[in-house]
Amino acid sequence: MEIKILGPGCANCKRLYGxxxxxxxxxxxxxxxxxxxxxxxxxGYGILKTPGLVIDGKVVASGRIPGxxxxxxxxxxxxxxx
Amino acid sequence: xxxxxxxxxxxxxxxxxGRRALGQALLLLxxxxxxxxxxxxxxxxxxxxxxxxxxxxRRTALGSAVEFFLYEAPKxxxxxxxxxxxxxxxxxxxxxxxxxxxxxxxxxxxxxVLAALLGVVTxxxxxxxxxxxxxxVTTGVPLGVTFSFLVSAPMVNEIALALLFGLFGWKIAAxxxxxxxxxxxxxxxxxxxxxxxxxxxxxxxxxxxxxxxPTEEALTWSGRVAAGREAVxxxxxxxxxxxxxxxxxxxxxxxxxxxxxxxxxxxxxAWWSVPxxxxxxxxxxxxxxxxxPIVQALLGKGAALGTVLAFMMSVIALSLPExxxxxxxxxxxxxxxxxxxxxxxxLVVGYLFNFVL
Numbered sequence: 110m111e112i113k114i115l116g117p118g119c120a121n122c123k124r125l126y127g128x129x130x131x132x133x134x135x136x137x138x139x140x141x142x143x144x145x146x147x148x149x150x151x152x153g154y155g156i157l158k159t160p161g162l163v164i165d166g167k168v169v170a171s172g173r174i175p176g177x178x179x180x181x182x183x184x185x186x187x188x189x190x191x
Numbered sequence: 192x193x194x195x196x197x198x199x200x201x202x203x204x205x206x207x208x209g210r211r212a213l214g215q216a217l218l219l220l221x222x223x224x225x226x227x228x229x230x231x232x233x234x235x236x237x238x239x240x241x242x243x244x245x246x247x248x249r250r251t252a253l254g255s256a257v258e259f260f261l262y263e264a265p266k267x268x269x270x271x272x273x274x275x276x277x278x279x280x281x282x283x284x285x286x287x288x289x290x291x292x293x294x295x296x297x298x299x300x301x302x303x304v305l306a307a308l309l310g311v312v313t314x315x316x317x318x319x320x321x322x323x324x325x326x327x328v329t330t331g332v333p334l335g336v337t338f339s340f341l342v343s344a345p346m347v348n349e350i351a352l353a354l355l356f357g358l359f360g361w362k363i364a365a366x367x368x369x370x371x372x373x374x375x376x377x378x379x380x381x382x383x384x385x386x387x388x389x390x391x392x393x394x395x396x397x398x399x400x401x402x403x404x405p406t407e408e409a410l411t412w413s414g415r416v417a418a419g420r421e422a423v424x425x426x427x428x429x430x431x432x433x434x435x436x437x438x439x440x441x442x443x444x445x446x447x448x449x450x451x452x453x454x455x456x457x458x459x460x461a462w463w464s465v466p467x468x469x470x471x472x473x474x475x476x477x478x479x480x481x482x483x484p485i486v487q488a489l490l491g492k493g494a495a496l497g498t499v500l501a502f503m504m505s506v507i508a509l510s511l512p513e514x515x516x517x518x519x520x521x522x523x524x525x526x527x528x529x530x531x532x533x534x535x536x537x538l539v540v541g542y543l544f545n546f547v548l
Contacts, residue, residue: 152322157288158319159319
């Protein structure tokens with residue numbers, strides 16, 4: 110499972126990264142979390158507001174910071190669909 | 192007390208949902224009452240604490256400064272919390288995606304006005320400036336209209352309006368909102384007229400408009416209240432050091448700067464005070480919450496309203512950090528034009544106020 114955090118490096122993006130890490134630990138599913146900071150790449154996902162959260166190529170949240178619990182739910186939903 | 196923020200569960204019955212909604216409404220009402228009780232007693236409490244509690248002497252510099260701080264700090268924070276909460280709820284009705292849909296393809300005049308108005312209610316943070324700009328511009332929102340949004344969003348925000356209203360009354364808040372919107376609309380129109388699309392960084396227009404964000408679900412009232420609380424946690428949580436810092440500076444000015452000191456170089460008769468205020472404002476960065484207490488102290492010391500407003504707008508709207516961020520998508524020439532147009536608008540507003548009031 111591939112999780113990406115989209116953001117140019119402001120405090121919110123770091124917070125989202127932290128929440129994503131916690132969520133992955135909660136779910137226990139092996140996942141790589143990468144931070145995408147290049148604007149050109151971020152924009153390619155079509156989000157209007159950073160930070161953005163991408164799970165396996167699909168944008169699941171943008172412009173807000175879902176808590177670890179919510180992210181964990183998103184991860185399990187994505188797993189169920191796979 | 193925890194309001195559901197996770198994926199909405201199906202209520203066991205309409206009855207449960209109804210009772211929960213009633214419970215929430217009661218809690219909100221109680222909260223509002225408590226807020227009002229505390230708020231209306233702040234001035235008296237600050238006075239008592241400073242002069243009876245701490246034993247400071249009235250009318251001394253230290254006494255004035257401390258009383259100012261003890262009154263203004265909780266007052267501003269409480270106002271801020273109330274307004275951010277309320278606006279957080281209002282904003283749950285508006286998203287950036289919806290704004291973009293509304294603005295795409297609109298004609299310049301109508302579009303600029305709409306963009307300026309939407310800028311007030313659409314949530315916006317500086318770091319989102321770039322994806323937002325690109326997102327708008329590549330999906331058919333004219334350049335000028337996008338700029339109207341970019342000017343009004345940070346400048347005419349609910350925090351500034353709330354604080355101005357609380358500290359100076361509705362007239363000044365309305366004036367600030369009105370002139371801020373006017374500057375946003377005019378700047379957008381001017382930039383649109385100049386047809387500067389060629390001055391946007393070339394790679395921007397080549398970006399493929401991505402798939403877009405997740406599909407928006409309609410929020411329940413529970414979700415909206417949660418959005419309000421989240422906004423308070425987020426915004427007040429980030430901004431309170433600036434607010435306290437700003438109030439501390441304001442307290443210092445209030446207590447220690449002689450009564451008409453500011454009048455000498457920020458007063459109405461110093462014609463160069465307005466351009467100076469605008470120029471000083473550019474490298475300074477503060478959100479509205481931090482700067483308004485300073486503004487209040489300055490005004491109290493004889494600074495002219497126009498000059499102070501110009502200073503405030505310049506700090507918020509022409510912020511160097513935001514310019515640096517926008518450098519990724521705008522050529523230096525376009526940034527210069529942007530600063531010039533908005534700066535001129537602010538200048539005009541400053542002079543107007545000094546002249547008229």
